[in-house]
Amino acid sequence: MQRLILRFGCDLESSVQWLVYSEPAQEIIASGELANAMELSSLKERADSADVIALVPSSEILLTCVNLPPNANRKVISAIPFMLEEDVCGDINQHFVALGQRIGDEQQVAVVSKEKLKMWQHALSDAGIFCQTIVPDVLALPSKEDAVSLVQFGRQLVARFDLTHGLEGEIDWLLELIKEKTVSEDLAIECFSEIDGLSADSHGSIRFDYTDLPLLLMLKNIDAKTLNLCQGPYSIKRAGNPHWQKWRLAAALGAIALTVNLVSTSIELNQIKSQRAEFALQINNSIAQGFPNIGQFRQARLAVQNEMKRLEQAGGGLSMLAILSQLSDAFANSGVTPQTLRYDATRTELRMQSVANNFESLERFRRDIQALGFEVDQGAINNQGDQVVGVVIVKG
Known part of the structure; x- marks a missing residue:
């Protein structure tokens, strides 16, 4: 299975x-x-x-936790938006509250503008991309108990502080804030990409891990527990056809097609019979060309199997199949294709009429065979259109 991860900017004009x-x-x-x-x-x-x-910038989202009473029911959970009303700029009714993990009495929530969420979803649907998972980018970084996780995209810095919190913003101001936070809380900084203005000697405790590209790291860190904004009224389902009339039309068209097919089948049966007779003749001619000494036969498969066994058991040192097996690389490297094969078991001699794109291919084929220890004689060579036909005699 393949996975595609993409990261939006704050608006549709961003990269x-x-x-x-x-x-x-x-x-x-x-x-x-x-x-x-x-x-x-x-x-x-x-x-x-x-x-x-899809990852979206956490600068457009309020990530926080709400303390819930033990055994909180649906009514309490449905009241969460009103608990956050003072923390949100603007009308809470114009925002969507998505629920994340609940750890003890702490409920993780993400508050996002409905307009922004619709903008990202419409951008995906307008492009014909089906996406059921939209995640705030900071929550796709590893959560470290003793460190702040950082990655940089352009001039944007993404930082995760703990299991439920993080920040995303311009590196010019956010990096200084992170430095102060890590110093005051005795935390390390773990960088999963190069961070402008941050080096091993610019901070007390800093770690670097460039094992994966930032997007791959974030992709691997997303699981079923990661907060997904596509929930409730914004959950995405694969498009279906709810209109039964359209299905009825499709069924009627299918019935008509089936009827036409049944009528035409009787006509096609006669054509198939004649084609089978023609194919059988072509098969017999091909067998006679490939195995000139096979004689008369009634069952093509059995006759070919018996002839193959006879060739494998032929005397004179190497069998025809053994020789062809050793020549497989020479055929592949030179591009030469055999048209006809004649094998003399008593002399351990294989005569091939071969086709190549040019004289150089035939010559390369001859040299490759000689390098395997075979004796090679070159017969007549002729041009046929844009190809070259020549006789090659291989002696074991």
Whole structure:
């Protein structure tokens, strides 16, 4: 299974980073960056055969936790938006509250503008990309108990502080804030990409891990527990056809097609019979050409099997099949194709009329055979259109 991960910017004009990863092969298939979200349609072909995950900037989302009473019921949970009303700029009714993990009495929530969420979903659907998972980018970074996780995209810095919190923003101001936080809370900084203005000697405790590309690291860190904004009224389902009339029309058309097919089948049966007779004649001619000494036969498969056994058991040192087996690399490397084969078991001699693209291919074929220890005689060589036909005699 392939997975496609892409990361939006704050608006549709911002660049979009993307990466395709094959889980069975454990390797990156492709990656790149789009100039803006309007170019997402260029990823449709890749998205059709992949599980798509979209990352969105956490600077557009309020990530927080709400303390719930023990055994909180649905009514309490449905009241969460009103608990956060003072923490949200603007009308809470214009925002969507997505629920994440619940750890003890702590409920992880993400508050996002409905307009922003619709914007990202519409950008994907307009490009023909089916995506059921949209994740705040900071939650795709590893959560470290003793460190702040960092990656950088352009001039944007993504930082995760713990299991439920993080920040995303311009590196010019956010990096200084992180330095102060880590010093005051005695935390390390773990960098999963190069961070401008941050080096081993610029901070008290800093670690670097460039094992994976940032997007691949984030893709691997997303699981079923990661907060997904596509929930409730914003959950995405594969498009179906709810209109029974359309299905009835399709069924009627199928019935008509079946009737026409049944009528035409009787006509085609006669054609098939004549074609089978023609194919049988072609098979017999091919067998006679490939095995000139096979004689008369009634069952083609059995006759060929018996002739193959006879050739394998032929005397004179090497059998025809043994010689052909050793010549397989020479055929492949030179591009030479045998047209007819004649084998003299008593002399251990294989005569081939061969076709090649040019004289050089035939000559290379001859040299490769000689390098295997065979004696080679070159017969007449002729041009046939844009190909060269020559006789090659191989002696064991």
